[in-house]
Amino acid sequence: MTKILSVKNLVIKFHTFDGVVHALNNVSFDLQKGETLAIVGESGSGKSVSMLSLLHLLPMPPAKIENGEAWFYGAGKEPVDLLKLNRSGISKIRGGKIGFIFQDALSALNPVMTIGRQISESTMEHLGLSHAKAKEKTIKLLDRVGIPGARQRYDNFPHQFSGGMRQRVMIAVSMACNPKIVIADEPTTALDVTVQAQIVDLTKELQKEFKIAVVWITHDLGVVAGMADRVLVMYAGAPVEIAEAQDLYANPQHPYTIGLMNALPSVKGHEDSRLTSIDGMPPDLMEEPHHCQFAWRCPYTFDRCWKEIPQQIMVGENHVVSCFFDVENRRPRGHV
Amino acid sequence: MSEHIRSQKPDSTTENQIMVRVQNLKKHFPITKGIIWSKQVGAVKAVNNVSFDIMKGETLGVVGESGCGKSTTGRAILNLLKPTSGKVFLEDIEITALNDNELRHLRPRMQMIFQDSYDSLNPRHSVAKIIAEPMVVNKTGSPAEIRDRVMELLELVGLNPNHAVRYPHEFSGGQRQRINIAKALALNPDFIVCDEPISALDVSIQAQIVNLFQDLQDQLGLTYLFIAHDLSMVQHISHRVAVMYLGQIMELTSCKNLSDNPLHPYTQSLMSAVPIPDPTRERNRTRIILEGEVPSPSSPPRGCVFHNRCPIAKDFCGDKMPEYKEIIPDHFLACHLADDKGGSLITV
Numbered sequence: 249m250t251k252i253l254s255v256k257n258l259v260i261k262f263h264t265f266d267g268v269v270h271a272l273n274n275v276s277f278d279l280q281k282g283e284t285l286a287i288v289g290e291s292g293s294g295k296s297v298s299m300l301s302l303l304h305l306l307p308m309p310p311a312k313i314e315n316g317e318a319w320f321y322g323a324g325k326e327p328v329d330l331l332k333l334n335r336s337g338i339s340k341i342r343g344g345k346i347g348f349i350f351q352d353a354l355s356a357l358n359p360v361m362t363i364g365r366q367i368s369e370s371t372m373e374h375l376g377l378s379h380a381k382a383k384e385k386t387i388k389l390l391d392r393v394g395i396p397g398a399r400q401r402y403d404n405f406p407h408q409f410s411g412g413m414r415q416r417v418m419i420a421v422s423m424a425c426n427p428k429i430v431i432a433d434e435p436t437t438a439l440d441v442t443v444q445a446q447i448v449d450l451t452k453e454l455q456k457e458f459k460i461a462v463v464w465i466t467h468d469l470g471v472v473a474g475m476a477d478r479v480l481v482m483y484a485g486a487p488v489e490i491a492e493a494q495d496l497y498a499n500p501q502h503p504y505t506i507g508l509m510n511a512l513p514s515v516k517g518h519e520d521s522r523l524t525s526i527d528g529m530p531p532d533l534m535e536e537p538h539h540c541q542f543a544w545r546c547p548y549t550f551d552r553c554w555k556e557i558p559q560q561i562m563v564g565e566n567h568v569v570s571c572f573f574d575v576e577n578r579r580p581r582g583h584v
Numbered sequence: 585m586s587e588h589i590r591s592q593k594p595d596s597t598t599e600n601q602i603m604v605r606v607q608n609l610k611k612h613f614p615i616t617k618g619i620i621w622s623k624q625v626g627a628v629k630a631v632n633n634v635s636f637d638i639m640k641g642e643t644l645g646v647v648g649e650s651g652c653g654k655s656t657t658g659r660a661i662l663n664l665l666k667p668t669s670g671k672v673f674l675e676d677i678e679i680t681a682l683n684d685n686e687l688r689h690l691r692p693r694m695q696m697i698f699q700d701s702y703d704s705l706n707p708r709h710s711v712a713k714i715i716a717e718p719m720v721v722n723k724t725g726s727p728a729e730i731r732d733r734v735m736e737l738l739e740l741v742g743l744n745p746n747h748a749v750r751y752p753h754e755f756s757g758g759q760r761q762r763i764n765i766a767k768a769l770a771l772n773p774d775f776i777v778c779d780e781p782i783s784a785l786d787v788s789i790q791a792q793i794v795n796l797f798q799d800l801q802d803q804l805g806l807t808y809l810f811i812a813h814d815l816s817m818v819q820h821i822s823h824r825v826a827v828m829y830l831g832q833i834m835e836l837t838s839c840k841n842l843s844d845n846p847l848h849p850y851t852q853s854l855m856s857a858v859p860i861p862d863p864t865r866e867r868n869r870t871r872i873i874l875e876g877e878v879p880s881p882s883s884p885p886r887g888c889v890f891h892n893r894c895p896i897a898k899d900f901c902g903d904k905m906p907e908y909k910e911i912i913p914d915h916f917l918a919c920h921l922a923d924d925k926g927g928s929l930i931t932v
């Protein structure tokens with residue numbers, strides 16, 4: 249496996265009138281070629297911010313990247329640090345080598361431009377295709393993502409499509425320029441389950457076909473189970489656990505991940521059982537973290553949890569957790 | 585049709601008292617054309633001939649895709665939207681036959697909780713005022729009594745009574761939903777329509793609110809109509825589940841039946857589309873993925889509304905609408921392709 253993206257020690261703060269919001273605290277992870285990495289977390293955990301920042305899509309100010317590197321290995325021979333690129337540099341990569349699928353397709357697409365133009369525009373820009381060639385490629389792509397009557401639909405506007413169809417158009421936009429990475433930011437959250445299943449399957453097919461690495465941002469652990477190779481669980485702006493999907497579901501290590509798993513009802517519902525909820529609420533991000541952010545809600549805290557920020561600890565092959573407590577053996581982890 | 589349902593149900597015992605009975609409920613929204621001489625050119629059939637009973641102390645879940653009429657059903661039952669036709673009973677009172685004044689006196693017994701916890705709270709009122717408002721309007725006691733009751737309610741829903749002086753924006757989504765629940769409970773209702781109360785919340789908070797709903801039901805003997813699109817959550821909280829599609833109920837049965845033996849092809853495909861949070865099971869199961877999307881409720885397909893997406897549809901499915909009936913005890917179904925023994929025809 250070779251790396252396609254490597255994010256190191258990313259720290260992002262939002263300088264607002266009310267104070268500094270510590271949105272991301274020291275986020276590091278790698279993305280391998282062709283894999284699906286799911287980023288899971290509750291709202292405000294920083295899962296979208298981490299990805300938006302890589303493509304310079306955060307409004308700066310108020311956002312500010314305080315620290316970190318993001319090495320992208322897909323643009324030419326030399327790796328480039330996405331965060332250090334200037335405007336024209338990132339424009340060459342954004343929408344080209346790295347595609348993006350947004351949650352709300354209606355507001356992400358330009359309402360006064362036909363969808364055909366929106367897709368072909370990016371192929372003309374990034375791949376240097378002529379008008380006619382771009383149109384042919386676009387129609388082929390629309391057909392591939394399952395839009396019936398692609399040639400006629402080429403001249404339709406976004407509002408003429410249903411929610412599921414619009415999301416298919418978004419997928420076509422993101423994959424138009426043979427990207428190396430596609431970042432999908434909650435692409436199915438606004439869709440019904442039956443349509444969600446269609447979109448998930450389509451993304452999986454296209455990913456295999458074009459050998460794309462997909463970063464799938466979501467809060468739905470069910471979707472993750474079906475499609476992710478690896479999962480990154482985020483809490484309050486920091487990754488708490490990274491593991492292969494099978495491993496994570498069978499053997500969650502961080503108390504937050506364990507809590508999340510227990511909070512889900514099983515589909516074979518038993519009427520009388522209660523869900524195990526995680527008490528309390530996510531912390532206020534206005535305060536600078538000095539200790540484990542999950543300590544307020546964690547059932548296993550001991551004195552060290554309130555003194556230090558836990559570092560990432562390897563607990564198995566490809567399984568990293570940021571926690572001082574070994575839940576399995578009910579004792580604190582030794583210094584690693 | 586519902587008379588026929590009633591005759592088959594043993595509902596005379598005290599345990600199985602019917603709290604809410606809905607008979608042939610319809611809600612059509614007219615589509616008009618023209619401004620001056622406007623005339624009706626069609627109707628969005630949001631709810632089309634829906635019948636069911638809800639027992640006392642029961643939670644009936646309603647699931648379906650967006651636009652299937654589940655919220656409209658909830659609102660039409662409470663007469664927040666005047667039904668086009670059909671009858672709704674609360675115990676033995678026919679809600680749909682009451683005039684405004686009589687209805688107002690009945691309102692304290694039936695309440696609603698909305699999805700958007702922020703929009704349903706007045707941002708300019710303190711929590712104490714919000715929760716006290718129903719009691720003030722209905723003159724249930726002296727100011728001191730109402731104040732005591734507000735404190736009691738806050739404690740009941742798991743909020744700190746000291747927070748009564750705060751305003752809605754000072755609370756998180758989960759806490760705001762708790763305020764909404766307290767407000768709904770203020771008048772000691774018997775029946776609450778919960779319209780997607782947990783959809784906007786994070787997973788770990790969802791579990792807290794679902795547990796709260798269950799605790800309150802145990803303590804106060806509440807009856808819920810629980811509307812949601814998250815099938816696994818609905819199955820967890822409900823005793824029985826109604827699956828809706830294009831304004832009609834396709835299948836209504838107990839949760840156990842629904843997960844062990846779903847009979848309607850739509851239910852089966854809906855169940856198979858719900859992702860299971862377990863990689864091994866999720867990756868190895870066979871899925872029925874429906875083609876296309878839900879047709880518009882203003883021009884539903886002829887015959888069975890599901891036949892154009894149904895994986896097992898036969899020619900005659902497009903000819904006439906299937907009858908919604910109790911095919912086996914406690915299992916209501918609207919499908920042509922089911923036999924009386926439990927639909928052995930329907931195995932995809």
